[in-house]
Amino acid sequence: MNFDILAFGTHPDDIELCVGGILIKASKAGQKVGVVDLTQGELGSRGDEKIRNKEAILAKEILGIKIRENLSLGDGKLYDNYQNRFIVADTIRKYKPKIILAPFEKDRHPDHVAASMIIEKANFDARLKKLESDYPPHATNQILFYLTHEYYSPTLIVDISEVFFEKMRAIKAYDSQFCAPISSEECTPIGISNYIFHIESRMRFYGSLINVNYGEPLISKYPLKIINLMRLFS
Ligand SMILES: [Zn+2]
Numbered sequence: 217m218n219f220d221i222l223a224f225g226t227h228p229d230d231i232e233l234c235v236g237g238i239l240i241k242a243s244k245a246g247q248k249v250g251v252v253d254l255t256q257g258e259l260g261s262r263g264d265e266k267i268r269n270k271e272a273i274l275a276k277e278i279l280g281i282k283i284r285e286n287l288s289l290g291d292g293k294l295y296d297n298y299q300n301r302f303i304v305a306d307t308i309r310k311y312k313p314k315i316i317l318a319p320f321e322k323d324r325h326p327d328h329v330a331a332s333m334i335i336e337k338a339n340f341d342a343r344l345k346k347l348e349s350d351y352p353p354h355a356t357n358q359i360l361f362y363l364t365h366e367y368y369s370p371t372l373i374v375d376i377s378e379v380f381f382e383k384m385r386a387i388k389a390y391d392s393q394f395c396a397p398i399s400s401e402e403c404t405p406i407g408i409s410n411y412i413f414h415i416e417s418r419m420r421f422y423g424s425l426i427n428v429n430y431g432e433p434l435i436s437k438y439p440l441k442i443i444n445l446m447r448l449f450s
Contacts, residue, residue: 219282220247222313224304226331227257227291228272229390233415234362235317236279236383237376237432243280244379250283250311251276254304254331255291263392275389278382283311294326296333302347304338309351320361320368320435328364335359357441360434370433371440373422377429380419387415 221242225231231239231251243249253272256265263271269286276284287307289300308316316339321332336359341347343355363370376383388394394412422431442448 217311218248219250219311219313221249221315221317222308222311223249223251223317224319224331224335225251225253226294226319226325226327227255227260228253228268228286229257229275229387229393230319230328230364232275232279232383232386232390234319234364235432235434236386237379237419237430238317238374238434239279239281240379240382240386241374241376249279249281250285250313251279251281252304252307252311253284253286254289254334255294255327256286256288257291259291260393263390267392268390271390271392275386278386278389292327294330294334296330296337300334301338301341304334305341305347306349306351308338308342308356309349309354312354314357316356316359317434318359318361320363320366322368323364323366325364332361358436360436363433363435368435370422370425371436373426373431373433375423375426375428375430376419376432377423380430383419384412384416387412 221239223231223235223239239249257268258265272284287303316335318335319328319332321329323329339356339359343353345353419430419432422433423429425431
């Protein structure tokens with residue numbers, strides 16, 4: 217499979233909200249990008265598994281990614297245990313990514329915290345020769361963490377200004393989450409709906425830190441191995 221980037225989301229739509237721009241840019245540059253959602257978001261107040269699955273498929277087309285898989289580990293029942301680590305490690309072996317994107321461990325949502333721990337430990341387990349698996353061991357080059365709700369100083373910020381509107385389209389694919397007819401909210405244009413406004417504000421804030429219009433932040437817990445310093449900024 218040999219993917220360039222494998223992005224793990226806890227719930228469908230997390231990926232679009234947090235790293236949608238990064239994935240769209242990478243896909244456009246010809247990189248092989250995949251998304252793995254850990255749960256179906258079935259505990260969410262709005263929509264249900266069926267609806268959210270349809271929305272995730274629609275968003276996949278907008279992101280331009282090669283695959284999107286859902287591991288269905290249970291929304292609200294996500295724990296860092298051996299079974300979940302094994303399932304995620306097996307998935308990492310299957311797709312052989314160079315870079316893994318995962319939620320940062322410090323977050324207000326318990327599922328995001330659990331997901332972060334599961335993915336980081338599974339990334340370690342994926343390289344173990346004696347782990348029973350249908351796939352050979354695989355070592356990723358880098359695991360980077362994205363911020364969901366909280367602020368922590370990022371290691372790097374990716375300029376997503378050129379794909380900002382596509383990212384917003386991918387977010388709006390989740391009609392049930394942002395324009396749910398069962399609530400008293402109305403489906404409002406992008407930038408006016410409160411939540412969407414907050415998301416846009418976050419991207420503007422991170423963009424302002426690197427003097428661009430919109431940015432998505434990433435954190436590395438480990439020193440980054442850089443071969444060519446100039447290519448980092450090209
Ligand atoms: Zn989430």
